[in-house]
Amino acid sequence: MASWMSTKQCAYLSLILILVPSILLGQGGEMAILKVTLNQEEKGEFLVFITEDGDYLIKTEDLTKMGLSEARGKISTIEREEFLSLRSIEGVKFEFDEKKLALSIHAEPHLFGKRVLSMRYPKKTEKIYYPKDTAGFLNYNLTYYAGDQFKYEQTQLANQLGFRKGDFLFLTDSSYSQRKGEGAKFVRLMSHLTYDRREDLLRGVLGDSFATSGDLGSTLNIGGISFSKNYLIDPYFIRYPEISFSGLLSLPSEVEIYRDGVLIRKERISPGEMILKDIPTYVGRGLIEVVLRDPFGREQRILQPYYFTDRLLKKGLQEFSYHLGFQRKNFGLKSNDYEDLTFLGYHRYGLTDSLTLGGRGEATENLLNLGLSSTLLLPMRMGVLDASIAWSTTDGRRDGLAGMVNYLYQGRNLSLSLLLRGFTKEYFNVSLLNTTERTKYEITTGAGYHTSWLGSFAVGFSQVNKYQGVDTKSVLASYSRRLIGPSTFSATFKRDLESHQSEFLLSFHYHFKNLVTVSGSHQRTNGTYNERVQVIKNLPLGEGFGGRASIDRYHGKIDEYYDYNLLLQYNARYGQYGGEFLSSNHQERYSLMTAGGISFIKDTLSFSRSIQDSFAVVKVGELKGVRVYLSGQEIGKTDSRGKVLIPNLGSYYDSQISINDKDIPMDYTLSEVIKYVNPPFRSGSFIEFKAVKFQAFTGMLKLRKEGEVKPLEYVEFKIILDGKELALPTGKGGEFYFENVNPGKYRGELIYMDKKYVFDIIIPKSEEMIVELGEIICE
Known part of the structure; x- marks a missing residue:
């Protein structure tokens, strides 16, 4: 306890001794400031009233601060303050050391408050800023294509326009192309207005969107309205059942959590009821070990086997998506080709932590398709089972049925999978209405085994039989292993049992620290051979070069030829530039590309590389040359207006934006050098660090x-x-x-x-x- 508190308590004690009711003093009691220890943990100095019969009265407020929030007993009022008798509290023992003026209290764990700790994400102590600035951006990509001898073939311009105000986002993109000898062609692609209610994880969309109705259903491009529960709005929200652990601690203890033998978290926890929730795990079967160590070095180890899957929902949570609109036809070819009013939707609900149930449906003027689904965590941690059934009825046809069973087991070394799907000839969903190829049944099964020493082995079998169309049946075997350093080797064999054709592939990859990967492969397909050598330099997040160079050799029984490919790209401050050369079987093709983004927020217009997600403008007073960092990586320096653009800020995630205070002149003061920002989807944020000149x-x-x-x-x-x-x-x-x-x-x-x-x-x-x-x- 800080020394200022002792001074305050001394003054309070003096006042109490003067004003305490005479009837209480007549009992021979006295006030004292004592050092208090609770369950071997020092709590500091507190004001204590000592009665003549050896009882000790402590303010209820102080007991709550110590952690005894559940203590109940006899209460006395002294100078309008409530004091609780330790002797009257069931489950409390105490001992007073007169020489040291120390009071040692031992309380049973149930008297302490419940402490809940989330293990997946650290507790946020920093102040998070959730911006809602009005902002917009325009992305563009202009590509010039040429053929042999660099003769002009085509020009293509793609663009995307976005504007956000508060919780509303308007987004549209389009394509403009011009071919040699043909007229120009403009095509609008996707356009929609999106509303996000972040606190409830709800999203509404007016316009174009891709809609799905789940297993045995369709995925369509629909122009209309949609309403969904979108957990991606808060990536820190845990929607699937995680591993939790609870227990009672009688002493302050150190808690260590191990996942499959690896330490993942360490905490020091006060006495009382402890709940460790959302312990991070990998998909599949594993083992959590919790080690409790008290101040005397005594250890207790608790083992908790688990099976984790992200297919389940936590008990009581729901997930849904509903779409109503017109089907988009000839997407990418025509701008406004819509027809057939259509409904698609699904709804899933976590009935328990081991069982999630759902329903789905599709409807048009001539079709109704309904279905049920379930996801079950099998007993004894034997894996996860998905099952679905669907029924359809269409005008002029008999009713149809379809079913699906999907089993997955992922162990520490062994993995198993099995997918079965069957359809009657009369079963239709919206996607199947316009196709003549109809599946009768599908079987896919596989098994894998992995060890760090031997590598990974996998085998698989797949068979698809159709009412109309080509049947397929194939087997697959693969092996991969990490070699010395950051290098990997893999081998794959595939055999088509219907056509009796085989394919064999060997590949090797080596990853350098400077974003460079070198790879080589050999492939054989039905008597034709292909060897490839490739070098890839990934583009950096900031300014810098990237590219790809590859050579392919094709040879068979008749001919032999080479393919050459060279791609160079450069991330500049105000855009991205690139060029590509491709020579394939003696035919050449060239392309030149320039891309970038134009963004605005408040009074700031910025030019940059393309805005792929969200962006931010950081302002540091009117100071030039101040280095700005995003999650510790330098983004750039402020210009003469004190501003710099961050073109790649992640939506919905807490991003740390900081400045280098060494770049601030001595006669300026800063209120802060770090800010934590969590921007909405495809947004612009204005982040200001106030730099005030001292004068x-x-x-x-x-x-x-x-x-x-x-x-x-x-x-x-x-x-x-x-x-x-x-x-x-x-x-x-x-x-x-x-x-x-x-x-x-x-x-x-x-x-x-x-x-x-x-x-x-x-x-x-x-x-x-x-x-x-x-x-x-x-x-």
Whole structure:
């Protein structure tokens, strides 16, 4: 307990001893400040009333601060404060050391409050800013294509326009192309207005969107309205059942959590009921070990096997998506080709942590399709089973049925999978209405085994039989292993049992630290061979080069030829530029590309690389050359306006934006150097670090009276700043001092010897840290 608290308590004790009711003092009680230890944990010094019969009374407020929030017993009121008798609390023992003035208390765990700790994400202690700025952006990508001898073939311009205001986002993209000998063609792609209600994880869309109705259903491009529960709006929200652990601690303990033998979290926890929830796990079967270690070094180990899947929903949670609109036809070819009013939707509900149930449906003027689904965590951690059934009816046809069973087991070394799907000939969903190829049944099964020493083995079998169309049946075997350093080797064999054709692939990859990957492969397909050597340099997040170079050799029984490919790209500050050369079987093709983005927010228009997600403008006063960082990586330096653009800010995630305070001049002050920002989807944020220039002003206030000028010492006068009064004292010789006032002319007021004086104070524009104003004469 801090020393200031002891001083405060001493003053309070003195007051209590004077004012405490005489009837209580008559019982022989006394007040004392004692060092209190609770279950071997020092809590500090507290005010304690000691009764004549050896009971100890402590303020209920102090007991709650110590952690005994569930303590109940006899309460006495002393000077309008509630004191709780330790002797009256069931489950509490205490011992007083008179020499050390120390009170040792031991309480049973159930008397402490419940402490719930989320293990997946650390507790947020920083202040998170959730911006809702009005902003917009325009992305463009212009590509020029040429053929042999660099003869012109085509020009293509793709663009995307986005505008956000508050919780609403308008987004549209389009394509413009011109081919040699043909007219120009403009095609609108996707356009929609999106509304997100972040606190409820709800999203509404008006316009184009891709809709799905789940297993055995369709996925369509629909123009209309949609309403969904979107958990991606808050990636920190845990929607699937995680592993939790609870227990009672009688002593302060150190808790260590191990996942499959690897330490993933360490905490120090006070006595009481402890709940560790959302312990992070991998998909599949594993083992969580919790180690409890008390102050005496005694350990307790608890083992908890688990099977984790992200297919389940937590008990009581629901997930849904409903779409109503017109089907988009000829997407990418025509701008406004819509027909057939259609409904698609699904709804899933976490009945328990082990069972999620759902329903789905589709409807058009001539079709109704309904279905049920379930996801079950099997007993004894034997895997996850998905099952679905669907029924359809269409005009002029008999009713149809379809079913699906999907089993998945993922162990530490072994994995198994099985997918079965069957359809009657009369079963239709919206996607199947316009196709003649109909599946009768589908079987896909696989098994895999992995060890860090041997690598990964996998085998699989797939068979699809159709009412109309081509049947397929194939087997697959693969092997992969990490070799020395950051290198990997893989081999794959595939055999088509219907056509009796085989395919074999060997590949090797080596990853360098400078974003460079070198790979080589050999492939054989039905007597044709292909060898490839490839070097890839990934583009950096900031400015820099990237590219790809590859050589392919094709040879068979008849001919042999080579393919060459060279791609170069450069991330510049205001855009991205690139070029590609491709030579395939003696035919050449060239392309040149330029891409970028134009964004605006408040009074700032910026040019940059394409805005792929969200962006932010960071302002640091009017200071130039201040380095700005995103999650520790330098993004750039502020310009002459004190601004820099961050073109790649992640939506919905907490992003740390910071500045280098070493770049701030000595005569400037900062209120903070780090901000945490969580922007909405495809948004622009204005992040300001206020840098205030420190500037002091000094002068002497004097009075001219009867031709004589004398200093006004030790008086108080006022300056009127934007309608507010700033009171200033004078010292010896009438000297005064104040800070950080903008240049301008201000009014001063003084009441001296019952007379009011009014005068002007002129603040000049100056770069000096200390500005001398000289003599200010009152008349």
